[in-house]
Amino acid sequence: MSPSHLFKTEQPAQRVFSWQDIAVLAGLAALIYGLARIALGAPEVVEGPTISLQLRAIPFYATLSVLRMLTAYVLSLLFTLVYGRFAASSAWGERLLIPLLDVLQSVPILSFLPVVMLSLSAFLSENVAAELASVVLIFTSQVWNMTFAWYQSLKTTPADLREANAIFRFNGWMRFKTLELPFGSISLIWNSMMSWAGGWFFLIAAETFTVGQKDFSLPGLGSYLYTAAEMGDMRALFWGLAALVMIIVALDQFIWRPLLAWAERFKLQMVASDEPPTSWFYDFISSTRLSGWLNERVIGRGLERLDQAMLRRFPVKDKPPREDATLRRALGYLLGIVILALLAVLVVRAGRTLLAVPLSEWREIAVGLLATLLRVAVAMALALAWTIPVGVAIGSNPRLARWLQPLVQITASVPATALFPVILLFMATLPGGLNLAAILLMLLGTQWYLLFNIIAGASTIPQDLKYTTALLRIDRWAKWRTLILPALFSYIITGAITANGGAWNASIVAEHLSFGDKTIYLLGIGGLITKATADGNYPLLFAATFSMVLAVVLINRLLWRPLYRQAEEKYRLD
């Protein structure tokens, strides 16, 4: 199975907008408004840490960065398991939680960075605020796809295995351990990998977030790179980037690959697959005696004890809980009403604040949205222009794929935000350089999604269709039109949906540039948001952030989802 299948989150086949969406958007408005309100108390000047550019400091900074990622990831995992279970096992959960997830995962998370930073620094010390904000942001960038994947795997556990669970009287723990976790493990691992890749992007952005007088940067690899670029210290820059690549490769080789190789056993299919994922490290570990001993004595016994304890503690109840739930239901309603009331108050206030934003600023927002939209469109067009031919070449040529794929994967895993200082270094002097740099950053953030999807799509074009076109002597352009592009269509759309979100995200970091105390803002919604942050113009910050969220959700619903549906229905190869 190619990873892109696992990455594909199903687009619900509902109407373009439902009442749940409106509710979710209203909730988001309330949230952003609330944060912006809190942000009012943020200090005027925020001092950043001093970053040492000595090479010896790299391991320390790298450790800090990895720890932040790890914290956010553990939170994401816990959230995923709980939220997914709720959504999958209750009717109201499904009706409310899933549309919420659907909107949240299309929201450009980075647009929240300024409000979150400011609001946290209003009542926490700058350091703690920045740390917390970075973890929260990484969490929000990692969690949605994992939760979606887990929810989907819970919903698709085979009915016969679920029945076997019931008839053999498994309790909740046994069901989780023998059925749900193994069944969901592969997609959970792939999605974790994707989350980590996405997380780096946000971590670096969060570590280097500086606008005007407010320097929210954190000690870490990201700020190391940023400072090195600013100081023009090429040696530090090189080694910093090398360290980042090394961490990413090491995680891949020592954690994700072994996990994937190990998880191969959890594939549901009853036949062995042709090319199972392999890992030299996994083979090495599992061939050692120590691992055998650990497995049998420690893990095996520990699990056995845990199982026994869980079975004793939570025996299967034969009688389904009856109508004693009225009290609980009443409490639930009460809680719901309180939350709704709170939400309503915030929404009303948010609305009032939006109304208070002067018309000139609304014009700025509209112009900014258009400008950013233009940049995103250019970046997407550039990305498509090179990824389609290259992706098709790699995907339809297994030999080329075998040695290019790992290379591409490593290149792709370097977060674009880490490269941004370097790009700026070279581009700032060119005419219109900042604009070019912004587009380049968007391109760097988006092209990989497209490339991977196109490679996956090209490798699924059936050989017999290729033979047919060859036999029919169809010329090159006609072959692209009748075979390759239709076959790739759904893959391109899937990639483009993610890429589009990534490009909007990038605008937050791409559309401003700080030189010491001076900051240049590009015309664009991202630039507007950061400018509002620097100036402490909270109504504008709120209005701009919400407008951007709304714009991206609208683009998703009105452009991408219909295209996706068409791709699913019309251009399927099976």
Add this chain to the structure above:
Amino acid sequence: MEHQVSTQEPLVELKQITQSYSSGPRLFTAIQDVDLVLREGEFVCLLGPSGCGKSTLLRVIAGLQRPTSGQVLYRGQPLQGVNPHATIVFQTFALFPWLTVQENVEVALKARGAPPKLRATRSVDLLDRVGLDGFETAYPRELSGGMRQKVGFARAMAVEPELLCLDEPFSALDPLSAEALRGELIELWTSGSIPTKAVLMVTHSIEEAVFMADRVIVMDKGPGRVVADMAIDMPYPRQRKLNKFMQTVDRVYATLAGRTDPEHVELGVPPGEPGRTRVLPHIDISDLTGLLEHLDELQDNRADIFRLADSLKIGSDTLLSLTEAAELLGFALVAEGDITLTPLGETFAEASIRGRKEIFATRVRRLPIFRWLTAMLRATEKQQLEWEVVKMALSLEFPPDEAERQLDIIIDWGRYAEILAYDDDGELLYLEPGQGERPS
């Protein structure tokens, strides 16, 4: 055909079991008013065409599903939740692919709180008994279908159930393994070496039921209900070639096929009108023509239905759908387990492709569901309707899955008859040109 009253104690009693579910405003009945008693020492088969609710009934008895109304008694006590004394052997085996053969058996014991040592000895012993010794550490994917099902049996017996439920346990196996496993199961059961008190097996194969059970409960669909309860009084192991065996199979076929009603009942009413809309059998039209051609070559154009299954190498389920379609379209008559070609069926079998299509078209136009659809299409401006719209209309009559299946069948038959056309891209149904003006 009444089953002789057994003196044994009743194990399971079903009282007026009805299972229905709502879809939108409509209520659909999967099983209606089923009364049934299973006694100790019985091997009972639930037999019927697909959609008759036999698997649902098995799940109700096992406690996996709560009936909409009615009562399930186990040893005289009302059943609460899953029946702890029952296990199921599944059609799809339902083995955990990530556990070894032995772990698959052990996990069932573990859930009941058995300590590790006991689990190991018991599962090894059981695997030994079903002939899987040496395969303990294999994974299910390394085994053939027959061996996987043996693991399923070992796992089910590991928990020493009083009631062993088998949900079409042999239908996913190749014929040879299925036959071998049937014999082994009968041997385990008749030798009394397992603590099982009763066996309940769901199957759609008539021969299998007659081969294994000492009592066959025949069910029919629309709505699912019990239509016959027959005792099979033959010693084990049974011989398929014996006259008595074949007569019994014939008798069951006669009960299941050709339950012909008067024509207005048989054809049903158009959707949306009071009364029952006829469910079209799901068949492959080329199979139907194949069957008719085969009958045309036979003497008297007549055949014993159960022999047909053998000579055409198709399952009884498929065969019964085909005979149902042949009868519905007036190509054949079914009576007492025999099928006879009508003169129309004979003409059809001997006609050219064009001729066949024309005959098929005239027969299909008689069906109320087609009359309803063509009338509806004619009433529209462009003589076309969206697939979704027609499905919605059918959903008032059938459950959602069935509505979709029925629409697929209508499109299939309509396309063959060249009455209807369907555009998959636009998901549009429309009348073939020339069909618009013609009166029905």
